[in-house]
Amino acid sequence: MEALEIKNVTKKYNNFTLDNVSFSVPQGSIMGLIGENGAGKSTLIKAVLDLVNKDSGEVDIYGKKHDRKAKEIREDVGVVFDSLHYHENLNPSQISQISALTYKNWDEKAFTNYLSAFKLNEKSKIKTMSKGMKMKLGIAIALSHKAKLLILDEPTAGLDPVARDELLDIFLDFMQDETHSILISSHITTDLEKVADYITFIHEGKVLLSKPKDELLYDYRIVRCGESDFVELKEEEGAVWRKHDYQYEVLLPTGKMLESKYTSCEMERPTIDEIMLMYIKGERS
Amino acid sequence: MKGLLKKDHILLRDYFFLFVMLDITISVMNGGMLLLSRRDTCVRDVGRLAVTSYILVTFVQSLINQTFNDDEKSGFLANVFTQPVTRSEYVKEKYILALQLTGIFAGIHTAGIIIGLILRTEPLTSDAMLLLAEIYILSLAGALSLSFNSISMFMKFGAGKKGIGVRVIVLLPMVITYLIWALNVTRDNAEFHIALPAIVTLLSFALSLFLFPMSFKWAERREV
Numbered sequence: 472m473e474a475l476e477i478k479n480v481t482k483k484y485n486n487f488t489l490d491n492v493s494f495s496v497p498q499g500s501i502m503g504l505i506g507e508n509g510a511g512k513s514t515l516i517k518a519v520l521d522l523v524n525k526d527s528g529e530v531d532i533y534g535k536k537h538d539r540k541a542k543e544i545r546e547d548v549g550v551v552f553d554s555l556h557y558h559e560n561l562n563p564s565q566i567s568q569i570s571a572l573t574y575k576n577w578d579e580k581a582f583t584n585y586l587s588a589f590k591l592n593e594k595s596k597i598k599t600m601s602k603g604m605k606m607k608l609g610i611a612i613a614l615s616h617k618a619k620l621l622i623l624d625e626p627t628a629g630l631d632p633v634a635r636d637e638l639l640d641i642f643l644d645f646m647q648d649e650t651h652s653i654l655i656s657s658h659i660t661t662d663l664e665k666v667a668d669y670i671t672f673i674h675e676g677k678v679l680l681s682k683p684k685d686e687l688l689y690d691y692r693i694v695r696c697g698e699s700d701f702v703e704l705k706e707e708e709g710a711v712w713r714k715h716d717y718q719y720e721v722l723l724p725t726g727k728m729l730e731s732k733y734t735s736c737e738m739e740r741p742t743i744d745e746i747m748l749m750y751i752k753g754e755r756s
Numbered sequence: 757m758k759g760l761l762k763k764d765h766i767l768l769r770d771y772f773f774l775f776v777m778l779d780i781t782i783s784v785m786n787g788g789m790l791l792l793s794r795r796d797t798c799v800r801d802v803g804r805l806a807v808t809s810y811i812l813v814t815f816v817q818s819l820i821n822q823t824f825n826d827d828e829k830s831g832f833l834a835n836v837f838t839q840p841v842t843r844s845e846y847v848k849e850k851y852i853l854a855l856q857l858t859g860i861f862a863g864i865h866t867a868g869i870i871i872g873l874i875l876r877t878e879p880l881t882s883d884a885m886l887l888l889a890e891i892y893i894l895s896l897a898g899a900l901s902l903s904f905n906s907i908s909m910f911m912k913f914g915a916g917k918k919g920i921g922v923r924v925i926v927l928l929p930m931v932i933t934y935l936i937w938a939l940n941v942t943r944d945n946a947e948f949h950i951a952l953p954a955i956v957t958l959l960s961f962a963l964s965l966f967l968f969p970m971s972f973k974w975a976e977r978r979e980v
Contacts, residue, residue, distance in 0.1 A: 521837070522979065522980045523979045543840065556834055556835035558830045571759075572758040
């Protein structure tokens, strides 16, 4: 079953179009949404959450159509933005009181436990918290109403490596329940390499690829070669290349299968960062 | 919706107590004025209540505006629409809050007036009673219409500069009218003097009734 299914979502602005985006997040998996700044990740998340008016397309969450009237579905969805969208004068205890009146499944005990685990004082006002503490509070809120699907928009942006690592552990912990799923957008691809099962790469409002992470990391190859090899390599299926001063860099989606064909070339497994960079900066036939 | 009310109650607590204290002070002054006014000057004294009633109008509107500014600037507006809360419920909550605040401030206001009237040794003249009733109804209608109009304007234009500008434009005729009235600028034309605030307030009230259903539609279309 798909936890989240995005079908042909289009949103047009004057200078940007989120163009016919489709992909799905299988139940029990983490989908990493990557792309450079301005690629459309946040717009897509807003479209998924119905915060903006879509020009076309549909979003299904656990098989049910999600629109502005579908408040029941939102009981199952926890959302964490890149900053904590609560008033700075509130404290966690007050947020708990408010959330208890908002969510049917609000679990005050679980919330208190998360606060203790994250070393957050329930009486400290949000404005006194660091960025990392605010993100942890946002996640504690999302987890305490028993959400099954987490939608996270750049949750690790601006955090130091220790705080980022702690957050990733929290996400992995959440995924211990097989019915849980996460859609996480980030331009810190190393984070996604650690936790994501699938990667969707969005560029200039379009989905360039949506694949299992392992396929990207184990099947793709990056080749650095001279002119003579390049002529042959660029004809391979899906090849993307960049010309440097003295060599070519070629990304081959089917690289693993081609290793035996190009024995003279040194093939390496690319990182997600390198794949992203090649698709953004590279040329294709 | 209960959660939203709780949130606004918590966040408005400090401002609210300050305004309640001011309202109590005004209420005591009103009661004292009614208690001490002489029979031959009571109409003029009651007329002075117009100024304090105007303060009631601004209390409610400023508190409602405060919640909008907080919601938009903190990003809560985007957050709340990801929660199991419909946009209609968000708008309804603001109207309920406006009614609650108007009820509380008007209640305190009324208490001062009633105590003043009860303790008076001689009754007010019928002219003064009529004027008192008119002031009271107009300030209630004014408070409700301005806060309701603020809600509609926020749904359409947001809490930014554009939204503030539009809200000031809606508020301005009421402010000018109340000032004209309170300063007795039109006292030479008695009928006009009484009719002007009534007409402006009723027009504002009619506008708020017209905008009421629109505010729900605008909320549905609003992008956050």
